[in-house]
Amino acid sequence: MGTLTHILKRLVNLVPVLLIVSVLTFAIGHLTQGDPIEAQYARTHTPEQIEAIRAAYGLDLPLWEQYLRWLRSLFVEGGGLSIVQNQPVFAILWPNFVNTLILTGAGVVVCAVFGILIGTLAGTGHGRLIDRASMFIVQVGSNLSVYWFGLVLIWIFALQLQWLPVSGMYSRRGGGFGDLLLHLILPSISAALISMLVLARFTRIGIIQERQSDHFRTFRSQGLGSVRLYGRHVGRNILPPVVNIIGLEIGTLITGVVFVESVFNWPGIGTQVLNAVNGKDYPLIQGGVVLVALCYLVVNLGTDVVVDILNPRLKRT
Amino acid sequence: MRFRRGVIGGAAALVAALVISGCSTGGGAEQSGSGEAVSGGDFVSALYLEPLALDPHRQGYWETYRVSRNIFEGLTKEDTSGDTDPTEVLPSLATEWSVDETGTVWDFTLRDDATFHDGSPFDAEALDKNVRRISDETYEFYDEKSAANLSVWFGGLVSGEVVDATHYRFTFDKPFLGLPRILAQSMATLNIGNPAVWEQYGNDGFAEHPDGTGPYTFVSRTTGDRIVLAKNDDYWGDEPNLDSLTFRIIPNNQTRLAALLSGEVDQISYVQPDDVDTLEEQGFQVPEGTGASLLYLSFNFRNPDIKDDRVRQALIYGLDRDKLTAEVYNGYAQPQYSFQPPGNEAYDPDVRDFEYDPAKAQELLAEAGYTADKPLSFTIVIDVANQNAAEWLQAQYKQIGVETEIVSLDRTSYIARAYSDAEPTDGLTFDEYGGSYAEWLYQGYNGLTGKGLDPADFPEISAALDAALTTDDESKRIPLWQEAERLIRENAVVIPIANLTRYYALSPDVEGFVWPATNWYDLTTVWIDG
Numbered sequence: 028m029g030t031l032t033h034i035l036k037r038l039v040n041l042v043p044v045l046l047i048v049s050v051l052t053f054a055i056g057h058l059t060q061g062d063p064i065e066a067q068y069a070r071t072h073t074p075e076q077i078e079a080i081r082a083a084y085g086l087d088l089p090l091w092e093q094y095l096r097w098l099r100s101l102f103v104e105g106g107g108l109s110i111v112q113n114q115p116v117f118a119i120l121w122p123n124f125v126n127t128l129i130l131t132g133a134g135v136v137v138c139a140v141f142g143i144l145i146g147t148l149a150g151t152g153h154g155r156l157i158d159r160a161s162m163f164i165v166q167v168g169s170n171l172s173v174y175w176f177g178l179v180l181i182w183i184f185a186l187q188l189q190w191l192p193v194s195g196m197y198s199r200r201g202g203g204f205g206d207l208l209l210h211l212i213l214p215s216i217s218a219a220l221i222s223m224l225v226l227a228r229f230t231r232i233g234i235i236q237e238r239q240s241d242h243f244r245t246f247r248s249q250g251l252g253s254v255r256l257y258g259r260h261v262g263r264n265i266l267p268p269v270v271n272i273i274g275l276e277i278g279t280l281i282t283g284v285v286f287v288e289s290v291f292n293w294p295g296i297g298t299q300v301l302n303a304v305n306g307k308d309y310p311l312i313q314g315g316v317v318l319v320a321l322c323y324l325v326v327n328l329g330t331d332v333v334v335d336i337l338n339p340r341l342k343r344t
Numbered sequence: 345m346r347f348r349r350g351v352i353g354g355a356a357a358l359v360a361a362l363v364i365s366g367c368s369t370g371g372g373a374e375q376s377g378s379g380e381a382v383s384g385g386d387f388v389s390a391l392y393l394e395p396l397a398l399d400p401h402r403q404g405y406w407e408t409y410r411v412s413r414n415i416f417e418g419l420t421k422e423d424t425s426g427d428t429d430p431t432e433v434l435p436s437l438a439t440e441w442s443v444d445e446t447g448t449v450w451d452f453t454l455r456d457d458a459t460f461h462d463g464s465p466f467d468a469e470a471l472d473k474n475v476r477r478i479s480d481e482t483y484e485f486y487d488e489k490s491a492a493n494l495s496v497w498f499g500g501l502v503s504g505e506v507v508d509a510t511h512y513r514f515t516f517d518k519p520f521l522g523l524p525r526i527l528a529q530s531m532a533t534l535n536i537g538n539p540a541v542w543e544q545y546g547n548d549g550f551a552e553h554p555d556g557t558g559p560y561t562f563v564s565r566t567t568g569d570r571i572v573l574a575k576n577d578d579y580w581g582d583e584p585n586l587d588s589l590t591f592r593i594i595p596n597n598q599t600r601l602a603a604l605l606s607g608e609v610d611q612i613s614y615v616q617p618d619d620v621d622t623l624e625e626q627g628f629q630v631p632e633g634t635g636a637s638l639l640y641l642s643f644n645f646r647n648p649d650i651k652d653d654r655v656r657q658a659l660i661y662g663l664d665r666d667k668l669t670a671e672v673y674n675g676y677a678q679p680q681y682s683f684q685p686p687g688n689e690a691y692d693p694d695v696r697d698f699e700y701d702p703a704k705a706q707e708l709l710a711e712a713g714y715t716a717d718k719p720l721s722f723t724i725v726i727d728v729a730n731q732n733a734a735e736w737l738q739a740q741y742k743q744i745g746v747e748t749e750i751v752s753l754d755r756t757s758y759i760a761r762a763y764s765d766a767e768p769t770d771g772l773t774f775d776e777y778g779g780s781y782a783e784w785l786y787q788g789y790n791g792l793t794g795k796g797l798d799p800a801d802f803p804e805i806s807a808a809l810d811a812a813l814t815t816d817d818e819s820k821r822i823p824l825w826q827e828a829e830r831l832i833r834e835n836a837v838v839i840p841i842a843n844l845t846r847y848y849a850l851s852p853d854v855e856g857f858v859w860p861a862t863n864w865y866d867l868t869t870v871w872i873d874g
Contacts, residue, residue: 059757060756060757060761060765061756061757061759061760062756062764063756065759065760065763065764066755066756066759066760067396067405069762069763069791070775070777070787070790070791070794071496071531071532071777071791072493072790073790073794074764074794076492076495076496076499077794079492079495080493082492083488083489111396111404112396112397112551112567113397113399113402113548113550113551114397114551114567118552119567122566122567122569123566123567123568123569126569178598181599185602185606186606192606192608193599193605193606193608194594194602194603194608195569195592195603195608196569199388199590199609289595289596289599290599291599292592292594292595292600292603294568294569294570295568298568298595299567299568302394302567302568302595304754305754305755305756306394306396306755306756
């Protein structure tokens with residue numbers, strides 16, 4: 028079976044998965060405590076008045092009917108109308124989604140560059156001080172709370188040293204790419220922290236295993252230079268697992284930037300969905316979760332395809 | 345003992361510590377007000393909540409109105425110059441108004457020089473379309489959602505009538521003397537939007553193209569990030585100083601504070617009491633004042649123990665509000681004893697309910713049958729933001745032998761648990777609300793009925809509220825509301841706690857900001873010095 032057919036088949040498989048995601052999201056939203064209308068009006072309106080408002084928003088309909096209406100709205104009405112903000116859900120989410128992708132992209136770069144760098148340093152220096160030092164950092168870093176780490180970064184680099192901005196994507200009179208990059212530094216480091224350390228660990232182990240392999244010893248005994256040895260032989264062999272980890276971490280980053288977005292006030296989809304959860308804005312929560320789930324599935328699929336191409340041995344039938 | 349506020353305890357403590365030690369280079373500037381207003385510039389305000397729809401008839405929450413009042417205006421407005429407490433009701437889109445002797449027919453004279461942002465004139469026809477949008481089912485653009493929202497005050501509207509281009513008449517089914525001040529409020533009231541917009545984009549589309557007569561016009565909104573407004577050059581009133589207003593949404597308390605400290609924003613709202621000293625030491629302004637709101641505990645009347653008058657009285661006697669304001673709010677709050685908040689036109693600062701008397705509290709509890717072996721016990725349900733206050737209450741009530749548990753929830757789950765989904769073991773919930781209009785008491789009491797209070801159990805309160813709401817004698821209106829408040833207080837159906845006296849913080853170079861005795865402020869008089 029060709030790669031293309033394989034991809035198409037996987038794409039078709041996404042449909043039932045997404046449908047299940049949509050049912051679960053809808054059910055969790057509607058069956059848990061809280062109601063958007065009550066949240067907004069409970070303190071001012073009588074229960075009867077609240078019922079009337081709920082009816083005006085169609086929230087008195089049977090759940091199955093509300094679900095079908097929402098499903099339809101995903102295709103024809105831009106995800107339905109946000110209850111609290113009165114705007115089509117995808118119109119609200121789209122700019123946030125792009126912002127999250129920007130942050131995720133920067134996080135992936137930080138994760139890949141520093142993760143591989145630390146892992147390589149530790150792996151090639153296996154057993155030496157640099158290895159122990161790197162692994163100590165990895166050990167400590169993996170146990171940090173991203174929320175706390177973000178606040179510490181703000182304190183040091185934004186408030187104390189005043190090198191970098193505190194929050195948001197652009198400064199008040201700024202704008203432009205350079206300004207965006209400055210705003211990206213702290214959030215992307217916070218977002219990438221855990222993923223970067225996971226990647227470092229895998230890279231290190233990969234290199235250590237390769238170094239213990241027979242072909243490594245043979246090449247080395249033949250006097251092959253380090254650059255060629257690592258670049259061509261070790262590097263190529265550890266590439267598929269590294270890509271795999273990075274792919275998995277992209278998914279983790281997209282879903283995990285919520286805390287980072289909150290600390291740095293990054294106007295992304297995490298901030299938005301968190302806001303929606305606070306107001307129990309069903310259409311917005313549902314639209315956000317479906318969008319993130321879709322993204323996660325697509326990234327996973329993409330990773331599988333890349334790994335297949337990189338490592339024909341794994342090719343699925 | 346000192347209680348820290350903050351959503352996430354550890355992080356809050358850390359930031360408080362780091363902010364105190366840090367940022368020695370930020371701020372520090374002394375206020376150097378030259379007194380002369382400077383024109384121009386962009387003002388950035390950081391809100392703690394995402395505003396809701398920018399639609400004059402659907403909007404909710406004060407943070408929404410702090411933005412939207414720059415776009416939409418009402419027929420009347422409150423005096424925001426800070427000169428009066430309670431605020432005075434002033435003309436806005438109406439120049440004068442009068443009511444007939446029955447108290448049901450209101451005549452408004454409208455300005456003839458106000459225009460909407462698209463250039464179309466504001467007149468009685470435009471007002472009529474606003475009225476029909478919220479009350480006339482035969483109007484093509486009748487909006488169920490707005491109508492249901494405004495039913496609190498406009499449910500009794502019999503008719504709205506265009507007399508001529510600058511005169512409009514409202515007729516209600518019952519006397520409604522509170523109308524002028526209610527028209528100056530933020531929610532569930534008739535702020536004026538441009539009908540051409542809903543006729544073009546539909547009722548649901550209005551919030552994407554908000555258009556009114558206000559001093560600023562809508563430029564853009566990115567949900568979760570910012571709302572940008574620009575000066576309306578054709579504004580009928582005094583020209584605002586600032587060229588543009590940017591409202592950034594920064595819900596995280598620590599990040600919002602850091603944004604102010606680093607100069608990214610000029611103003612923040614919902615200042616945490618723990619941050620006040622730090623801000624002032626560094627030269628930031630944290631004006632002292634009282635909005636028209638109060639923090640209060642309400643009872644869950646679905647709990648059988650709570651239905652006992654002696655129990656509710658004991659829980660009020662057992663509460664030392666002086667100590668609470670000092671310890672939980674660092675003294676940046678005032679103890680409150682009236683359910684009408686400060687800033688309210690019917691507020692009387694001298695009234696008292698069941699003042700702190702722990703011996704009396706224990707006596708009442710014993711009388712109600714509670715002993716050391718079988719103590720009164722219930723759950724305190726709170727929104728996570730009030731965790732510190734709840735822990736303080738728990739310790740306080742332990743002193744009179746009452747055992748409490750705390751359930752801390754996110755905001756929506758909290759509202760659900762406090763209102764429709766209360767457990768029978770829940771005892772108290774924690775809220776903040778209020779308004780400058782005497783009729784607020786009716787809304788506040790509505791909120792209590794949502795928590796299981798059966799109005800039939802307190803017929804004298806219902807009768808008093810009704811009498812105040814529908815009096816046709818202006819000289820009796822305020823005394824009637826005060827009488828209703830007294831009955832609410834004496835029946836111990838709610839525990840007023842305190843009102844916050846620091847709420848906004850501003851950069852050292854912001855001039856002209858006033859915190860009036862209401863829940864919003866005017867930005868047209870603000871300027872940035874230098």
